[in-house]
Amino acid sequence: MSIPLHFRNKPYFSFKQFLSQRFDFPVYKLPVDAGFTCPNRDGRVGYGGCSYCYNPGFSPAVSGKDDTSRTPISVQEQIQGLIQKSKRKGKFLVYFQPYTNTYETPERLRLLYDDALQNRDVVGLCLGTRPDCVGNDTLSLIEEYAKNWHVWLEYGLQSVHDHTLKRINRGHTFAQFEDAVSRTIGRNIFICVHIILGLPGETRDDMIATIKTLSRMGIHGIKIHHLHVIKNTPLADEFYQEMVKVFTIEEYIPLLCDMLEYLSPEITVQRLFGEVLDDKLLVAPCWKKPKVSILSAIEAEFLRRRSFQGYRMQDITQASILSIVSHKQAAEMQK
């Protein structure tokens, strides 16, 4: 079996490649903070949030700010500022990233999403949310945008196992995620799912089960993070009490490649490991390696194994791989 053609020069289906099959120009994500909170923090579902969560640690839009120091700058102003600062030539997807970006009435959401789409350099939206925060009226609103724009709904899930979801205080079940995905499918909305490898109490088989389950659900993208421990979170307390282990980079890379071998080649991989924006917030693991060298090490591991994303999926055939090559690529290949 050889590497699927639509991966091009990578052993996995990168998001860059996915976008290049849909746009004739480079497209980048712009993270914005629209001022949302989260039902797992404000008491509607729970207090304190997921055990690992500290938004300023992983979202550039709120980096350096806590819940009390977030300043209400309009989404449009944030976009203009980011585009002006960016040296990138191309178009942008506005990424509503921190907290829960569908946690409002559809009327209020419409104002925020419209504001983001005013800019002529914006070609779509990515909306980060939780599976228990997407009612049918909200999905119908997002579906309207998806008729004219490139739209992703990014569901935080982390694991398909309810015992893990409970342990990390997610405040929802896998059944709620399945329900949200089934109501999203068929609306022309791209679905991305966030997962974490190395969650407390999870075995390698548990993680493989998560990947295999997601591969069968009809989602379009995945973000894979390794468990990292951030200061002032419940997870940090567990870590200091030696109740939680984290991966060394030597442990993580082979595990990640194992997981990708079970992942459908139709799913684009938007992230391969977690990143903490401020080293001072990070408790563990401290890999001290630049992103580019971690990416090279992942590719080197695949090369050593002579494998790639989807390599261990039993039902994959070259015919099914070819069927998912985009029309644009197929035309290019025939030249």
Ligand code: SF4
């Ligand atoms: S759902 Fe997201 S924002 Fe809310 S507590 Fe969990 S990780 Fe944090």
